[in-house]
Amino acid sequence: MNKLNNPSSGNKEFSSNELASTALNSSWTIDDAEKAYRVKRWGNGYFDISECGNIHVSPRYDQPDLKINLREVINEMAEEGIEFPAVIRFHDILRSQVEQLNKTFRAKIEEADYEGKYLGVFPVKVNQMREVIEEIVDAGSRFNYGLEAGSKPELIAALAYNTNKDSLTVLNGYKDEEYLRLALLGLKINRNIIIVIEKFSELTKLISLAKELNIAPVIGLRVKMMVKGRGKWESSSGERAKFGLSIAEILNAVTLLENEGMKDSIKLLHFHIGSQLTDIRAVKEAVQESSLVYSKLVQLGVPLEYVDVGGGLAIDYDGSQSTNDSSCNYGLEEYVSDIVYGFKQNCDLESVPHPNIVSESGRAMTAHHSCVITKVIGEIHPSGTQYATKKSTSEHIIVTNMRDIENEMEQENSQEVYNDICQLKEQAFQAFKLGIFTLDELAKVETMYWRILNRIETQIKNEEFIPEELREISAMLSSQYLANFSVFQSAADSWAIDQVLPIVPISRLNEQPTKLCSLVDITCDSDGKIDKFIGEDTVASNIPLHQLIPGEDYFLGIFLTGAYQDVMGDMHNLFGRLNEVHVFSYDDDPKDFYIEETVKGSSVENVLSTMQYTPVLMAQVIKKDIDKEVQRGKIKPREGVNLIDFYEECLAGYTYLKS
Incomplete structure (x- = not known):
């Protein structure tokens, strides 16, 4: 069964207004929760909603x-004193994804009578955490599944952790002399290293060092x-791509290596048309083009053995199974089939051997295994503060x-009431700015304005037609x-590239x-918010x-954070990395x-x-200042000791709020 994209249930999803209406006027079911949050559709078979209303993980x-x-799991973490927010890693999901990728390629190769092998590599850049790399290497050992490195630090890690002589270590990225020396060191200690030339000048350095x-x-x-990819990263391919050699440069490289007596060293043809490829047609087109380039080079006597199709295997973040930037219109089996059968057909037509296939799928391997658990600690509501409005x-x-509008409003004149109160609110602010309106009067107008909006929202919920302006009231009143x-x-892509990440309550489903809510974080930055969620047809600005x-x-879970999110977080507001736990399944355990x-x-x-701060010196400064105040009699000695201890405890403590 293909776990990377589960089929839609075929049920209609709720819009934000429909969710609010359903929540208030009907019996809520698990099916309703599934329609709202699409857990099965983005969960890839690993996540679902139990009958008790909790998120379950398989x-x-x-x-x-x-x-x-x-x-x-969360309760056990709390009992052990693990503070939130925290990352939960399900290492069994990592193993499952690695196994499924390799088994699917092997099955398709056998089904197609394909003569090459599959030798995949995991791109370290997607998640450089040691525990992740160890788990992937271990899970992939029986498939000879290797690693891809794109920098010197990643290569150093790959040399130490990818010790399987039958698996590949593919080296991408721009390379200086030290990078190339490290690669050749790997070859000397029997690592299966392939050095990918991204820029022609790298080749002359490599020949000299070799x-x-x-x-x-x-x-x-x-x-x-x-050919260009599809999705957010489609600009990373095509003629203006950052990496790669033109056809002319490739032919010049072949000639140079032949003249140096090193033509037999050319073993792999590599291409990459972008991450998170949303449309399977991009994969088909890339296979068509690359298989022809491979065939023509082989016909010229280049001893190629591998074709690396790069990364791009997408995951369905929003569960829409579409070509949206946060989704994809294909699954693992279709992806693999198009690669295997595409190369077979074109190579047979050109009468050249089938190459060994290499892929660099990273996002699909790691995204599902990690989630962020955060606790909601408060609510900010525009109409939450009340003020006495007595005449x-x-x-x-x-x-x-x-006040007259509030007292006399009727259901049938909702649009008229809305128009009037908007005008009055604007007039109130103008009057205040001119100095003819008191703070007390302004507070009364604001309070009544929000009360009236709440009444309008209640009145129009069940109407068949809701005017466009009134449809915006739910968003205005959202918390x-x-x-x-x-x-x-913890959710860098949500802020940086508008990536939709699934967010779901852990319980009470x-x-x-x-x-209807958006989320704000505890940073002092106005951009510290999430207001893009899974919607019915488009991205929604609120979540129920x-x-x-x-x-x-x-508790809320932010899911599919195992790819890139784990390693891209910065030191903004000096919050730093989250606590994390590694969870393993164990059938014999009661839980x-x-x-x-x-x-x-x-x-x-x-x-x-x-x-570059020095905490010890900082603590000494505070201690000296407290001692001075003790000597002056402003602080009692026992209180002074407690204050020093408190400051030092804060230094040693977690950066996030204690709640």
Whole structure:
């Protein structure tokens, strides 16, 4: 079964207005929750909503009945004193994705009577965390699944962790002399290294070093494809692509290597048309073009053995199974089939051997295995503050008019009421700016304005036709839920490239969500918010969530964060990395899981040290100042000791809010 894209249930999704109406006027079911959050559709078979209303995780594709209650994981974390926000990694999902990719390629190769092999590599840049690399290398060992490195630090890591002599280590990215020396070092210790030439000048450096070190390199040539990808990164391919050689440069490279007696070193043809390819037609076109380039080079006597199709295997972030930037219109099986059968057909037509196929799928391997869990710690609502609006003597006529509208409004004149109160509110602000309106009067107008909007929203919910302006009232009245996390650290793509990440309550999904919300984080930056969510046809600006219950924790999960999000977070506001736990499934455990490891997130002294502060000296400064105040009698000695201890505890503590 293809787990990378689950089929749609065929049920109609709710719009934001329909969700609010359904939540208030009908019996909410798990099916309604699924329509709202599309968990099965983006969950890839790994996530679903249980009958008890909690998110369940099935981390093993071959054991669908093994389910982990995510709320139980969170409860166990809390019992162990692990503070939130936190990252939860399901390492079994990593293994499942690696196994499925390799098994699908092997099955298609056998089905097609394809004569080459599949030797995939995981691009380290997608998630450089050691635990992730270790798990992927271990899961891929029986498939000879290797690594791809695009920088010197990544190459250094790959040399140490990809020790399987039968798996590839593909080296991309621009290379200086030190990078190339490291690559040749790898060849000397029997690593299966392929050095991909991105720029013609790299080739002359490599030839010189290979002669100096007396070692034959294994060379890949990256072709600058004419076909362009689809999606956010389509500009990374085509004639203006950052990487790769033109056809003329490739032929010149072949000639140069032949003249140097190194033509036999050319083993791989590489191309890449972009990440997150949303449209399968781009893959088909790329296979057509690259297979012809491969065939013609082989016919010229170039001893190519591999074709690297690059990355781009997409995941369906929004569950729409479309060509939206956050989705894709194909699944794993179709992707693999188009590559295998495409190369077979074109190579047979050109009478050349079938190449070994290499792919660099990273996003699809890692995205699902990691999620961010954050606690909602408050609500910001535009009409949440009430103010006494009782009539006073000599009040301004604008206040009186607003009160009269509130007292006399009827259901059938909602549009007229809306037009009138908008005008009155604007007049009130103008009057205040001219100095003829008091703060008390302005507060009364604001309070009545928001009360009237709430009444209009209630009145129009069940109407068949709602005027365009009135449809905007739900968004105007939507709450902002304050969540204990940093968008910049934990959901960087949401802020930087408008990536839609699935966000779902961890529990209470069997209850009616009655609030339309956006999310704001605890940073002091106005961009620290998420207001792009899975919508019915387009991206929605709000998400349906539940009313907060005093004294009861309300957790949200930000899912599909295992690709790039884990490693792209910055030090904005000095929040640093999150606490994280590594969860493994275990069928014999009553809860079907155990927490294998806890990795502490950044402490305050960690992030300050990163920014060149010296926490020890900072603590000494505070201690001296407190001692001075003790000597002056402004602070009592015992209080002084407690204050010093408190400052030092804060230095050692978690950077996020304690809630």
